[in-house]
Amino acid sequence: MRFKRREAALAKAIDIRQTDSGADLAAHSNNRPNKAAYKGLYQFAKPHRKTFLAMFGCIIVAIAADLLQPYLVKVAIDDHLMAGDRSAKTLFIIAGIYLLLSVLGFVFSYLQNNLMQLAGQSIVASIRKKLFRHITRQSMSYFDRVPSGSLITHVSSDTESLNQFFTSVLLSVLRDGLTLLFIIALMFQLDVQMTLYCLVLLPIIALNAFAFRSYMRRTYQMARTNLSRLVAFVAENLAGMRIIQVFHQEREQQTQFDEKNQLYFRSNMREIRTNVLFNRSFEMLGNLSVAFVTWLGGNAVLGESIPFGVLFAFITYIRQFFQPINNISQQWNTLQSATVSLNRIWNIFDTVPEVQDAEKVRNVDVSAVKGKIDFDGVKFGYNDGIPVIHKLDLHVQPGEMIGIVGTTGAGKSSLISLLCRFYEVQEGHVRIDGTDVRELPQETLHRLIGLVQQEPYLYSGSIIDNVRLFDETITREQVIEACKLVGADTLIGRMKDGYDTRLSERGSGLSAGERQLISFARIIVFKPKILILDEATANLDSHSEQLIQEALNVVSKGRTTLVIAHRLSTIMGADRIIVMRNGAIIEEGNHRELLRRGGYYEELYKHSQGSNPQLAAGAVGGRASKKSCGVG
Numbered sequence: 352m353r354f355k356r357r358e359a360a361l362a363k364a365i366d367i368r369q370t371d372s373g374a375d376l377a378a379h380s381n382n383r384p385n386k387a388a389y390k391g392l393y394q395f396a397k398p399h400r401k402t403f404l405a406m407f408g409c410i411i412v413a414i415a416a417d418l419l420q421p422y423l424v425k426v427a428i429d430d431h432l433m434a435g436d437r438s439a440k441t442l443f444i445i446a447g448i449y450l451l452l453s454v455l456g457f458v459f460s461y462l463q464n465n466l467m468q469l470a471g472q473s474i475v476a477s478i479r480k481k482l483f484r485h486i487t488r489q490s491m492s493y494f495d496r497v498p499s500g501s502l503i504t505h506v507s508s509d510t511e512s513l514n515q516f517f518t519s520v521l522l523s524v525l526r527d528g529l530t531l532l533f534i535i536a537l538m539f540q541l542d543v544q545m546t547l548y549c550l551v552l553l554p555i556i557a558l559n560a561f562a563f564r565s566y567m568r569r570t571y572q573m574a575r576t577n578l579s580r581l582v583a584f585v586a587e588n589l590a591g592m593r594i595i596q597v598f599h600q601e602r603e604q605q606t607q608f609d610e611k612n613q614l615y616f617r618s619n620m621r622e623i624r625t626n627v628l629f630n631r632s633f634e635m636l637g638n639l640s641v642a643f644v645t646w647l648g649g650n651a652v653l654g655e656s657i658p659f660g661v662l663f664a665f666i667t668y669i670r671q672f673f674q675p676i677n678n679i680s681q682q683w684n685t686l687q688s689a690t691v692s693l694n695r696i697w698n699i700f701d702t703v704p705e706v707q708d709a710e711k712v713r714n715v716d717v718s719a720v721k722g723k724i725d726f727d728g729v730k731f732g733y734n735d736g737i738p739v740i741h742k743l744d745l746h747v748q749p750g751e752m753i754g755i756v757g758t759t760g761a762g763k764s765s766l767i768s769l770l771c772r773f774y775e776v777q778e779g780h781v782r783i784d785g786t787d788v789r790e791l792p793q794e795t796l797h798r799l800i801g802l803v804q805q806e807p808y809l810y811s812g813s814i815i816d817n818v819r820l821f822d823e824t825i826t827r828e829q830v831i832e833a834c835k836l837v838g839a840d841t842l843i844g845r846m847k848d849g850y851d852t853r854l855s856e857r858g859s860g861l862s863a864g865e866r867q868l869i870s871f872a873r874i875i876v877f878k879p880k881i882l883i884l885d886e887a888t889a890n891l892d893s894h895s896e897q898l899i900q901e902a903l904n905v906v907s908k909g910r911t912t913l914v915i916a917h918r919l920s921t922i923m924g925a926d927r928i929i930v931m932r933n934g935a936i937i938e939e940g941n942h943r944e945l946l947r948r949g950g951y952y953e954e955l956y957k958h959s960q961g962s963n964p965q966l967a968a969g970a971v972g973g974r975a976s977k978k979s980c981g982v983g
């Protein structure tokens with residue numbers, strides 16, 4: 352059941368990712384640039400204005416150094432060679448200056464590229480940082496709506512596209528734009544009439560670029576769309592490999608993959624062909640112009656209206672003229688995808704978390720909190736509006752242990768989510784020690800609550816770091832003490848590096864029970880006043896369950912504890928057990944009282960006792976909360 356749900360969620364994520372990034376560009380490319388997004392981007396760029404200024408200076412020097420070289424040759428030809436000045440010294444000086452200009456061009460181009468990369472990467476790093484912080488502050492309802500796959504794309508490839516905006520588009524517009532202007536100015540300086548003739552070429556170039564532009568954009572988008580479809584297909588297959596193999600779907604999947612692969616290959620080839628054609632057409636235009644200038648200028652030289660050196664410089668400049676135009680028009684696709692990425696990123700920045708601290712929060716002394724919990728007339732439903740908790744009342748005394756059982760979808764995890772204020776109640780109040788959770792700063796609230804889930808999250812890092820969650824104020828000794836208390840010390844002692852053993856992501860390499868013990872140790876070191884176990888024993892064998900039960904007895908001491916149980920054995924010893932169905936409490940009492948009552952709890956108990964354990968598990972258990980608050 353759980354496996355199926357995860358698969359469905361994954362398929363949904365892939366599906367959305369496809370629309371988000373696949374049919375993606377085509378769909379988003381019509382997005383008009385969002386003014387607020389550009390303003391926001393400018394705010395990120397502002398602190399780097401000195402770097403931009405320095406880069407601009409480098410661009411000017413680099414361009415000047417490059418463009419003065421043909422001019423220098425013209426001086427050598429016209430003012431010296433043709434003028435009869437045969438002095439080797441002058442030629443030597445000119446050659447020296449030429450060399451110096453080449454070195455200058457090289458050095459300043461290098462600096463200009465590095466400065467642009469520095470500015471671009473720094474801006475993108477700070478956007479990424481803010482984006483991650485903004486995402487982590489979103490409410491749970493946001494994560495219900497937005498698949499994690501697309502958030503990963505936003506943080507990784509969308510920010511990278513923005514980097515391309517600076518390092519490719521902006522750099523090209525500045526450098527190539529200025530180069531063009533300088534070339535035109537130099538050409539005018541050499542010969543006004545010939546320059547005017549050459550400028551006749553501009554409309555032809557513009558027409559060529561315009562004719563190619565929309566076709567190039569389409570081929571680019573088609574290739575990106577087909578690539579993301581291919582990637583989504585592979586991701587879907589990897590995730591559902593079990594089903595594919597069990598149902599012998601390998602050949603069918605291979606056929607589908609081949610089709611998608613072919614489509615991508617063809618669209619990619621079309622894109623490459625168009626790009627090559629565009630580049631070569633520019634080259635051809637360049638060659639035609641050289642022929643035109645040679646003919647025009649040659650006649651002028653023969654007629655002695657311009658010197659030979661001017662013709663030489665002109666031919667060199669006209670050759671250089673096409674490169675910047677070509678470069679700038681190549682930036683169109685990059686600009687398109689950067690705009691889409693910019694809009695996507697700023698859509699996230701514009702999302703205000705639904706759950707926020709109140710304007711006037713009530714600051715409480717965490718150490719003085721007793722842990723009394725009250726649900727008063729609580730009504731709640733998710734975005735779809737269907738109520739999942741109906742006018743629920745529940746009052747828990749400090750230090751009391753409450754077991755929560757019920758049918759699948761009864762609202763057990765939702766109740767816990769409301770206590771953690773992952774979602775807002777629609778009616779009623781959730782209070783801790785008499786204070787509405789909406790009045791508490793979220794940070795304080797989450798320090799009051801420790802959550803142990805069915806699959807505790809472990810990070811890549813040492814066991815010490817995983818217990819203290821990288822909080823250096825918690826000492827190694829405190830961590831070891833906590834692990835001893837929950838009975839994790841022996842198993843850690845058996846590991847190669849003991850407490851310094853590095854766990855891989857999600858703690859693979861440890862059994863489910865061992866991971867749970869580590870998350871119990873977290874509770875001890877962080878000392879929350881309220882402890883929540885959300886189906887923490889669901890995945891455990893009976894030996895591990897026994898270990899966890901013992902650890903639970905230790906960590907729940909002196910804490911208000913709510914235990915959502917998959918197995919009744921976990922909650923049989925609770926002070927009080929509540930039985931939920933359809934978002935309401937239908938039975939309440941301790942184990943004996945509930946058995947005596949002979950209601951739904953007794954029915955569950957009978958199932959769990961034996962005749963049909965699977966039915967018992969299915970009826971009582973279900974899904975673990977996906978969220979976490981506090982520690983655990």
Ligand SMILES: Nc1ncnc2c1ncn2[C@@H]1O[C@H](COP(=O)(O)OP(=O)(O)OP(=O)(O)O)[C@@H](O)[C@H]1O
Nearest residue numbers: 495733739759760761762763764765972973974975
């Ligand atoms: N994030 C969500 N968005 C929309 N509906 C949700 C969400 N989470 C839960 N629900 C719905 O709310 C109802 C209560 O779910 P909840 O997870 O609280 O039940 P539960 O008693 O913990 O179930 P289980 O034992 O299966 O974990 C169910 O109908 C469920 O489909």
